[in-house]
Amino acid sequence: MDKPFSQACENNKQPILDRLSELFDQPGTILEIGSGTGQHAVHFAQHLPHLTWQPSDHPHNYRLCLAWIRDTYLTNINPPYPLDVASDDWAGLPATQGAYSANTAHIMSWKEVEAMFAGVAQTLPSDGLFCLYGPFSYSGRHTSDSNRRFNQSLRAQAAHMGIRDLEDLRRLGASTGLVLTQDFDLPANNRLLVWRKQ
Ligand SMILES: C[S@@+](CC[C@H](N)C(=O)[O-])C[C@H]1O[C@@H](n2cnc3c(N)ncnc32)[C@H](O)[C@@H]1O
Numbered sequence: 001m002d003k004p005f006s007q008a009c010e011n012n013k014q015p016i017l018d019r020l021s022e023l024f025d026q027p028g029t030i031l032e033i034g035s036g037t038g039q040h041a042v043h044f045a046q047h048l049p050h051l052t053w054q055p056s057d058h059p060h061n062y063r064l065c066l067a068w069i070r071d072t073y074l075t076n077i078n079p080p081y082p083l084d085v086a087s088d089d090w091a092g093l094p095a096t097q098g099a100y101s102a103n104t105a106h107i108m109s110w111k112e113v114e115a116m117f118a119g120v121a122q123t124l125p126s127d128g129l130f131c132l133y134g135p136f137s138y139s140g141r142h143t144s145d146s147n148r149r150f151n152q153s154l155r156a157q158a159a160h161m162g163i164r165d166l167e168d169l170r171r172l173g174a175s176t177g178l179v180l181t182q183d184f185d186l187p188a189n190n191r192l193l194v195w196r197k198q
Helices: 007-023 039-047 062-072 110-123 145-157 166-176
Strands: 028-033 051-054 098-102 129-134 178-186 190-197
Touching (some): 007 129, 039 051, 098 110, 110 166, 110 178, 166 178, 166 190
Parallel strands (some): 028 098, 098 129
């Protein structure tokens, strides 16, 4: 089976893993939202054997990651789960101790981002972490010209897409019981934001 491929995932998977290995240091199941090609799921499951990785994606897209998962024969990665964050699909998920999502907040509409936070907050146990990777702005300011251009191209493609602002996400998290605790600078003007469930 031909495998879908993202060069960005190849570039960012190790810097993200370096952080996740410190953050998700206890055994448990980690829900990934919007797994895409599955390159992250496979890399993280391979290098974090104390975890069970639960890939998921929108029901229209969740099979995309199957080829990468099948090729690796890992025992700590579950079949991908069809999860539209803005639906009641959450009810069928296995118990999860942590959550992770990459490059989804600027693709989803703001209503979907709200639904993602609400779903994660309901799913996580107390002290569970939600790690969100991607480009973000700060008080309306982009962190690079390339991010500013990326935001313009997203908005031109679809009005509901766009780079999210840290303060909006911080407020949203707080309204669902998720407290923003860490903000890591990663390569290529991306960040890893970490929320802890109260
Ligand atoms: C830019 S891709 C990122 C894929 C992968 N995480 C990565 O970093 O390459 C955005 C992903 O968000 C997913 N997505 C968009 N809307 C969604 C929704 N409402 N519920 C769940 N996933 C969604 C898409 O299907 C897609 O896989």
